[in-house]
Amino acid sequence: MLEFFSQLTGLIEPTIKIVGLVFLVILPMVAYSVYAERRFSAILQDRVGPNRVGIPFTKVSLAGLGQPMADGLKFILKEDFTPDHVRKVYYWLAPALTMVPALLTCAVLPFGGYLKLPFVDDPFKLVIADLDVGILFVFAIASLGVYGIVLAGWASNSKYPFLGGVRSSSQMISYEISLGLSVIPILMIYGDLNLSNIVQQQHEQGWALLPITLDGFKPVVSMRDLLLLIPLFISFIIFVTSLFAETNRLPFDLPECETELVAGYHTEYSSMKFALFFLGEYAAMIIGSGFAVTLFLGGWSLPFGWGTNGEDSLFWGLVNVGTFFTKVIAFILFFIWVRWSIPRFRYDQLMRLGWVFFFEIALVNILLTAAILMLFRQG
């Protein structure tokens, strides 16, 4: 009995982390990234964007911050229409299958170093599951996301969703390869799959893409890190581009492609089921940005090795969390910026880019990293 209770208290910490991260941070961020998308795209195109909705029944508009709530309410109240010609089971399963993998991967995302609470002896590690196979877990789960889209396309039993589903599956499978290969140089350099450890190393030695630490005011850079910047930069470009393809964002949004396929794989969906697809895309985008930040831009750490990992002070722990989310938000804005600047690729161009360029470049990049690591090997 006692053992049971001690196991139960052991569940409290992860539960708080899951609820805190997923329900209080990621999901509101998903809702508000839709708002950010609309406002920022408007600014990029000389428009205004939604700036009216504020507190209901008052004239307070708060620059339109009430818009996501109103949109959510609208989606819940809309008629949830299930067409007659669909395969009901898979049709109902598909929206959940796109949202769940996107949210699952955030389990291994280190959103801060440690949090030392007053009156508690052990500092909390700010990651839901500190897995030693972190990145592999991410790839394993994230590639499940394609099932949702393929099922949606197939179960809808209609022409355009089917084409969208087919496009999506081949696109996501193609880019998964270059996505995986582009991460390998990072793993080679840090010699670890655990994302927390990778960030900790970046915290000590400078970010992967900014390998500078400050000794007083004198910058310290090693030749090895400077040379490694070349493969890391190539990796970064491939990783980010593949991320765009994986999340079906605009330069590669052929599965939706409203000019050709009506709405792609979610043509037959309405109400909250459609919203799940819509929000799943944004959730994937947020988590993807989180991983890009974690792997290449130092995760929760400040540049130049400033601050500590928060093991001994609450202040630095909170600063690290703030740093992480600032970086993620900046990255999401970058996503939006790209979406509203670059036109869509043709499908053969997309395949060519994935298979003919990125795949080979990523492979050569691994060799290049290995050569540089060989050159500066100790002992």
Add this chain to the structure above:
Amino acid sequence: MAIVVKRPKLSIFEKMYLPAIGKGLLITLSHAIKILRGKKKVTMQYPEEKWDANMPEHYRGAPALVKDEQGRERCVSCQLCEFICPPRAIKIVPGEIPSDDPWAKVEKRPKEFDIDMIRCIYCGMCEEVCPEQAIYLRKDYAITGLSREEMVHDKERLYEIGGVREGLVNKWNELK
């Protein structure tokens, strides 16, 4: 005849694609910066900001009846506007002016004058046809209402919108 379109020869920079993406990103960013710094303004926030001050003289808004400088109704209910109105928005019930009225010589004035603003197409035919210059298209454009009845402007409302216009037709005045 098939037309052969020559593919443009791309320079190495254009073939690399990334510089072109960078250029595109910079263009959108420059727009964003201009908007954020308030250097460029495209959209008007409608109910708060209005274009009223810049409305051209010939703007055709809601049609309305006007009075002259002596407070007399200009309209003599000849019903020409009712007949010319293409969507048949105007309905006039003519009435006689009693003989003890100072303007008894005009003989007729409208008893009722309704313009259905749901039907009105703001064409300005009524203004053009009016021999008394009694009906004018004013600059009111936001005609709203919660019911069909509310959208019908009666005589009182029409004079309220129209107001007074001076020095147009003076044929009913005393000879000097």
